[in-house]
Amino acid sequence: MRLVPLESVRINSYLAKTLYDIEGRVLLNEGTKINTVLIEKLRSFNIDLLYIIDDLSNDDIKNIIKPDLRNKALELINSTFKNAEISGLSNDNDEYLKSVYLLAEELLDAILSNDDLLPYLVDIRNLNLNTYNHCVNVAIISLVVGINLKLNRTELLNLATGALIHDIGKAFIYKGLVMKDAPLTYDEFELMKNHCQKGYNYIENNAFINNDIKMIVLQHHERIDGLGYPNGLFGNQINKLAKIVSIADIYDMLTSQKYYIQSMCASDALEYIMSHAGTIFDFNIVKVFSKVIVPFPYGTVVRLSNGDLGIVKETFSNFPLRPNIKIIKSNIKENEGTTISLINELSIVISHIEKVV
Structure with a gap:
């Protein structure tokens, strides 16, 4: 089994792992023979990587989390964002946010149960950059980094919870802008930047959500050099957990395909992040990140x-x-x-x- 870009999949190859859409529904079952019709269908879903069975690699690749847990996470994040969109800035969010915290516990325990995190990280980026899928990916990457930074359990749970809802402010941004299949104009980007503050406003008065989680939502686009948003904070003015999510957020965006943008290979994304250590990103966190991310995954x-x-x-x-x-x-x-x-x-x-x- 190995991971292959869609354009490189040979006709009559066999799918090695069941493939799910962004809502957790089965698209193709394990063992399906790939043909040109299926390749076009997958391309329409913006899927650009497949696990296939061939004679180059016969070994199994384990998931960092099981598919049923990923699907549960996608469903919950989907419903949490939709509830935010419907309820606006009301306080009708306790039930959903408590469920997200419980989900963070499940993700943490699932990741901690793996003896070796490195070979499995590739599993998080085999779908397109849907907002809900992106949030789950960012939570997984953040947890792997946080574990290697020796954060305690409380910090890890706050980290995962904040990562899962870091983009919840996009529920209050015009959907046509969030889903736009072309580069944003200057004015559109200025509007998009409001998602950090809007997300913070949504959870600000929720007693169940602590300050670290709130700061992740507010500060995940701040930069060490002060050129980030929404408040242009410098260095240690930025919450430590938000700094971790910032790196995970950019990495997943770079390595996932988003409509008009072709995904970047993991090694190029890692090089980008390392080259901006000390300017965009916290140097010490990048140092740990560069040791745990897999730029050339198993089977490449x-x-x-x-x-x-x-x-x-x-x-x-x-x-x-x-x-x-x-x-x-x-x-x-x-x-x-x-x-x-x-x-x-x-x-x-x-x-x-x-x-x-």
């Missing part, structure tokens, strides 16, 4: 600097850019089928992800 086909073609077989904490690679094509025939460690082979680097094999 890559071209090496020596010209060999290989498939990622194992990734390592603290060395995410230097995985173990199984050589599948080489000018030196005896190298084919062998596995090399880029931690040991320092003269070899990954040049790029090879989309077509």
Whole structure:
């Protein structure tokens, strides 16, 4: 099993994992044979990555959370946002926000039950950037970072809860703007920026929601250099948990397809975040983030600097850019089928992800 870009899926390949839409409904069952009609259907749903079964990788890829928990999360976030849209700024949100906090507990416990978080993170980005899916993804990424920052359980639960509702202010933004399938104009972007303050206003007087969660909703677009919004805060003026969600938010946006924007490969997204450590993002959090994110996930086909073609077989904490690679094509025939460690082979680097094999 491996993860393959939709444009690289071969006709008559078999789907390795059941595929769900953004509402949690089954689109395609595991074992379905892929044909041109199905590929066009998936493209219409803005799905650009599939798990397939082929002869390059026969091993299983585990989910960081089970599909039923992901579907439960999507349903709850969907209903929470819709309730916000209907109720406006009334206080009719206790039931939903309490449910989100309980969901955060489930997500945290599910992630903590994994022995190794690294290989499974890729599972979070196999759908398009729907707002609800995005919020669940951001919560998962934030939790993985928070766990590696050694946050205590209370902080982790606040982090997950805030991440799950960080974009709830978009419920009060004109839907045509939120769903627009073209770049926003300057004026439209100025309107979109209001979602932080609107989301904060919605939860501000809720006694069940503590200050850390409120600050995540309000501050997740603030920047360390003071050029963020809505209040242009600097450095330590920004809540620590909001800084984590800020990084997770950008990473998921960059690596997910949103209508008119093609998704960026994980290594490029990681490079973008690392290059802005100390300006947009908190340097120390980026340092941890760069050690736990997987830029070349298990099953990725890559071209090496020596010209060999290989498939990622194992990734390592603290060395995410230097995985173990199984050589599948080489000018030196005896190298084919062998596995090399880029931690040991320092003269070899990954040049790029090879989309077509």
